Amino acid sequence: MTEPAKNSPTPHRLDDPVEVERYARLLAEAARNRGVSPAREAWQRLRRNRIAIGALGFLGLLALAAIFTPLLPLQSPIQTATEKSFEPPKAWPLFVETPEIAPDAQPGDATMQAGEAPWIEKQFGQLGAVSRWLVKTRAWLFGRKSLNSLCGRDELGRDLLARLVWGARVSLMAGLVGALVSLIIGVSYGAISGYIGGWVDNLMMRIVDVLYSVPFIFIVIYINTILSSDKTQLWLERYGISRITVFYIIIGAVYWLTMARVVRGQVLSLKHEQFVDAARTIGAGRMRIIFRHIVPNALSVVIVYLTLTIPRVMLFEAFLSFMGLGVQAPDVSWGLLANAGFRVITPIKIFWWLFVFPAAAIGMTLFALNFLGDGLRDALDPRLKNK
Amino acid sequence: MIWFIAKRLLWMVITIWVVFTVSFLLMHAAPGGPFDRERKLTPEVKANIERRYDLDKPLPVQYFHEMFRDLHGDFGYSYNLGDFSVNQIIAAGLPRSATLGILALVFAVTLGFCAGVVSAVRRGGLLDFTLMSLATIGIALPSFVIAGMAIIAFVFVWPIFPAAGFGSLRQAILPSLCLGAPFAAEIARLVRTGMLDVLGQDYIRTAYAKGLPTRTVILRHAMKGAVLPLVSYLGPTIVDILTGSTIIEQIFAIPGLGYHFVQSALNRDYTLAMGVVLFYTVLLCSINVVVDIVYTVLDPRVKVE
Numbered sequence: 001m002t003e004p005a006k007n008s009p010t011p012h013r014l015d016d017p018v019e020v021e022r023y024a025r026l027l028a029e030a031a032r033n034r035g036v037s038p039a040r041e042a043w044q045r046l047r048r049n050r051i052a053i054g055a056l057g058f059l060g061l062l063a064l065a066a067i068f069t070p071l072l073p074l075q076s077p078i079q080t081a082t083e084k085s086f087e088p089p090k091a092w093p094l095f096v097e098t099p100e101i102a103p104d105a106q107p108g109d110a111t112m113q114a115g116e117a118p119w120i121e122k123q124f125g126q127l128g129a130v131s132r133w134l135v136k137t138r139a140w141l142f143g144r145k146s147l148n149s150l151c152g153r154d155e156l157g158r159d160l161l162a163r164l165v166w167g168a169r170v171s172l173m174a175g176l177v178g179a180l181v182s183l184i185i186g187v188s189y190g191a192i193s194g195y196i197g198g199w200v201d202n203l204m205m206r207i208v209d210v211l212y213s214v215p216f217i218f219i220v221i222y223i224n225t226i227l228s229s230d231k232t233q234l235w236l237e238r239y240g241i242s243r244i245t246v247f248y249i250i251i252g253a254v255y256w257l258t259m260a261r262v263v264r265g266q267v268l269s270l271k272h273e274q275f276v277d278a279a280r281t282i283g284a285g286r287m288r289i290i291f292r293h294i295v296p297n298a299l300s301v302v303i304v305y306l307t308l309t310i311p312r313v314m315l316f317e318a319f320l321s322f323m324g325l326g327v328q329a330p331d332v333s334w335g336l337l338a339n340a341g342f343r344v345i346t347p348i349k350i351f352w353w354l355f356v357f358p359a360a361a362i363g364m365t366l367f368a369l370n371f372l373g374d375g376l377r378d379a380l381d382p383r384l385k386n387k
Numbered sequence: 388m389i390w391f392i393a394k395r396l397l398w399m400v401i402t403i404w405v406v407f408t409v410s411f412l413l414m415h416a417a418p419g420g421p422f423d424r425e426r427k428l429t430p431e432v433k434a435n436i437e438r439r440y441d442l443d444k445p446l447p448v449q450y451f452h453e454m455f456r457d458l459h460g461d462f463g464y465s466y467n468l469g470d471f472s473v474n475q476i477i478a479a480g481l482p483r484s485a486t487l488g489i490l491a492l493v494f495a496v497t498l499g500f501c502a503g504v505v506s507a508v509r510r511g512g513l514l515d516f517t518l519m520s521l522a523t524i525g526i527a528l529p530s531f532v533i534a535g536m537a538i539i540a541f542v543f544v545w546p547i548f549p550a551a552g553f554g555s556l557r558q559a560i561l562p563s564l565c566l567g568a569p570f571a572a573e574i575a576r577l578v579r580t581g582m583l584d585v586l587g588q589d590y591i592r593t594a595y596a597k598g599l600p601t602r603t604v605i606l607r608h609a610m611k612g613a614v615l616p617l618v619s620y621l622g623p624t625i626v627d628i629l630t631g632s633t634i635i636e637q638i639f640a641i642p643g644l645g646y647h648f649v650q651s652a653l654n655r656d657y658t659l660a661m662g663v664v665l666f667y668t669v670l671l672c673s674i675n676v677v678v679d680i681v682y683t684v685l686d687p688r689v690k691v692e
Contacts, residue, residue, distance in 0.1 A: 210402045213675045215667040217630050218648060219409070222660055225652045226413055315529050322531050323637055323649050342535050342638070350543055359532040367527045 042300070045379040052375025055368035062365060066168040070134035073142040074162040075149065076100065076123035078330060081157035086344075089152040089353050095145045125330060152353035155344060160354065163332050164361055170333040171314060171362070174248050175369075178313030179306055181252030186259025187302060191290045193260070194267030205264070208257055216254045220316075221325050223250055244331060251316050255309050262305055266298035273297075300380040307373035311366045318362050334362045388683070395679060399672040406668045407457065411450060414657045462662030465651070473662035476647055483553050484636070484643035488628045490559055491567035495624070496617075499571040503578025504613065507586065508605060518575065525572025530631060534565040534638045551640040562639040566632055570624055577620055578613050585612035622678030626671050 036044075046052055065072065075098055100123060120127065120135050127135065151160040193204035224247065226232060233243055270276065271294060279293050295302075320326030321335030322342075329336070341354030444452070456463065462473035502522070506515040525533075541561060542550045548561045585591065586609055594604045633645030640646070644663060651659035 206398070210398060210405060213399075213402050213668075213672045214406055215630060215664065215671055217633065218660075218664045218667055219406075221649070221652045222410060222413060222664060225655060225660065311527070318529055319531070319634060322529075323634060325649065325652055338531065338535070342531070345535070345539060345543065350539060352539060355535050355539070359535060363528045363532055366529070367523075370523070370527045 038300075042376075042379045046375055049375045049378065051371050052379075055371040055375070058364070058368045059372065062168060062368075063172065065165055066172050068134065069165050069169055070124065070127070070131045071138045071141070072165065073138065073146045074165055075146045075159035077158060077162040077166040077332065078125055079123055079158065081153070084149075084153050084157035085155050086351050087149060087153040087157065088351075089150055090148050091150055092148070094148055096148050097144045098146045151357040152351070154340060154354055160337070160357055163337060164334070164357060167332040167334050167337055167358070168361070170244070170327055170331055171317060171335070171365070174251065174317035174327075174333070175310045175314035177245075177248035178252030178255065178317070179310045181249050182254075182256040182259055182309050182313070183302070183306055185253065186256035186305075187263050187295060189256065190260035190263030190265075191267050191295055191298075194264035195271055195286070195290050195294065197268075197271075201264075205261075208260055211257055217316075217319075220250055220254060221320070221323075224320070224325050244327065247326065251313055251320070254316070255313055259302070259305050259309065262301055263295075263298055266301055267294055270294050270297055304373065304377045304380055307369065307376050311369040311373070314362075314369070315366060334358050338362065391683070392676075392680060395676045399676055402672055403665070403668050407454065407665060408450075410661045410664050411453060414661055415446060415449075457665060462665070463658045465656055465659045473659050476659060477644065477662060477666055480642060480644040480647050483641055484629070484632055484645060486559065487553075487563055487566060487632055487635070487641065487643060488625075490563035491570070491628055491632070492625065493567075494563055495567035495570035495574055495628075496621075498567070499574025500578050500617070502571070502575040504582055504605070504610065506575070507579045507582030507613075510583065519579070522572040522575045525568050526576075528569070530565060530569055531634050531638060533568050534562075534635060537561060537565050538638070553639070553641040553643070558639075562635050562641060565638075566628060566635045569631075570628060574617060574620065574624075577616050581613035581616045582609060585609045588612070618681075622674065622681075625674055625678075629667070629670065 073095070075096075079100060100119065120132055124131075124135060147161060149159045149161060151164060153159055154163070189204065189208075193201045227236075227243060227246060227250075236243060236246065267290075276289060276293060279289050284293070317326055317333065318335030318338065321333045322339045324339065327333040327336050335358075337358035338355060341351070341356075341358055344351050344354055460474070462477070464472050465476060502518045506518040509515045538550065538561070541548050549558050551558075553559065553562075591604060591609055594608045595601075599608075630645075632643065633649055635641070636643045636646040637649055644666075648660065648663040650656070651663065
């Protein structure tokens with residue numbers, strides 16, 4: 001690359017076509033030499049990890065299915081059909097007519113416009129506005145067609161596939177909200193403790209030590225017992241909080257301890273960096289330095305721990321629901337379904353599908369999350385850089 | 388060292404106190420006293436009973452009474468199981484849970500250690516791949532899934548084990564296998580990493596150079612180094628196995644501590660639930676203290692503050 005100033009006495013004359021061409025070349029070269037951001041580099045490393053990408057794809061599909069559940073051509077998750085009790089999985093024909101769903105829906109039908117359609121509530125329970133709209137769109141898209149009971153039916157003749165997909169919403173939500181809660185508490189706690197230092201840090205970390213030896217499974221079960229009583233529920237409803245939200249938050253609140261320790265460690269090593277001094281010099285406040293300057297720099301570690309926390313929270317939810325202490329009917333979650341399936345394993349007849357499918361759903365999701373977490377750790381770990 | 392132990396014990400006391408206070412307050416925040424049952428008591432009878440059990444006193448008085456009683460190791464009576472005090476229920480449940488836990492631990496350590504060493508020695512081979520895939524499955528799958536599959540397979544399809552209950556060795560095998568499986572998987576991964584670290588060290592090369600056979604090098608020289616990470620993993624594992632056994636006890640209907648705890652939560656049996664919570668807290672804290680002390684003895688690099 002040659003310095004333009006040395007070769008031509010008037011380097012800024014852009015009417016000279018030779019000069020213009022040279023500038024264009026220089027610009028093109030500069031564009032090619034653009035630096036790679038750490039996030040991009042990490043993504044490139046992750047992309048080479050086939051297993052992690054497979055896991056990411058699986059989770060993406062699952063998340064889509066969970067978000068757009070009402071749009072999918074599934075049977076009703078709550079409508080009972082006792083004459084079809086314990087029907088084994090059936091894949092042929094792939095689609096069946098379900099007259100109860102969209103009984104009077106035709107393209108451009110009045111039900112699409114009208115706000116109320118009583119069959120929605122009967123078939124799908126209490127839904128929010130968006131979900132109701134999705135159900136109506138589904139009726140418009142697929143009519144009365146819905147997938148046959150690919151995963152069999154339970155003792156009340158409800159379609160297991162539909163229940164699994166509806167349960168995915170609760171299970172995934174538990175994982176996400178729980179991890180988010182642990183993220184918020186853990187990052188703020190760890191960052192503040194590490195940045196302030198001194199006796200505050202000492203005290204805050206001793207509290208974490210104390211909490212580490214508390215048997216949280218038992219405490220959570222204990223709190224849940226109290227939450228599930230009628231009086232508490234009335235009290236919560238008055239404030240517009242549903243029980244399941246509180247449940248999500250509680251299970252998330254258990255898993256912030258490790259996050260806090262990890263973040264604190266990162267902050268300790270970052271807080272004497274020059275950019276922190278620079279921020280302080282220009283008069284940035286404590287909280288601004290912590291949350292705008294230090295935390296973003298600790299983000300890669302936080303992301304790795306977050307992806308490892310999600311499966312743990314989901315496992316905890318499944319564990320509690322399996323024992324009948326977590327999600328309560330009419331909500332469904334995978335743990336609850338696995339428990340329902342487990343209870344009908346009897347010496348006389350094994351309705352294997354009722355246990356195997358929910359168990360597989362839990363197992364595969366946790367698998368994918370674990371693989372993705374491992375892959376992310378490898379991709380984001382700076383020690384593995386350029387290897 | 389004594390100072391260190393004293394400090395740990397002090398923190399232990401604080402932890403137990405915090406747990407006690409929180410569970411006491413929760414218990415009293417919970418609606419429905421022990422005598423709010425389907426059959427209504429006459430107000431006079433109820434008042435008498437409440438006076439007998441201090442329920443009419445102000446909360447701080449109840450708090451200190453309760454603390455005093457719990458300090459003497461008396462957790463009161465179960466709300467639900469007639470004729471039994473909480474202490475009796477714990478005393479009956481603990482041996483079963485402990486047996487289950489010890490069997491699971493023995494199984495997890497034996498299997499995990501062997502699998503880890505073998506896959507480290509056969510690094511990159513088919514055996515290594517198979518074992519490590521199994522370990523990943525074991526870590527990711529929840530124990531109740533493993534237990535359910537095991538019951539379908541070994542109780543109903545191929546009936547070699549009884550489905551439930553506790554007492555004979557045959558009844559104990561399946562639950563302890565299911566309880567130990569995830570820990571075996573984790574130990575296997577841990578030991579494999581440790582072994583690989585050790586196998587790359589100079590003194591292993593020296594041992595080979597001396598002309599020692601592979602078996603001696605592995606068994607006498609390398610394995611010692613792989614044990615250390617395992618030891619530091621065992622402390623938390625003991626705790627996890629204890630708490631993890633709740634769900635296994637549910638599945639196999641073993642009337643151990645965890646089983647009683649879940650039942651008490653389902654039945655709103657607050658005294659029993661609180662007793663078990665406190666008991667577990669004391670147990671876990673003591674295990675943690677012991678493990679910390681063992682660390683400092685085993686590995687002098689761990690700094691005594």
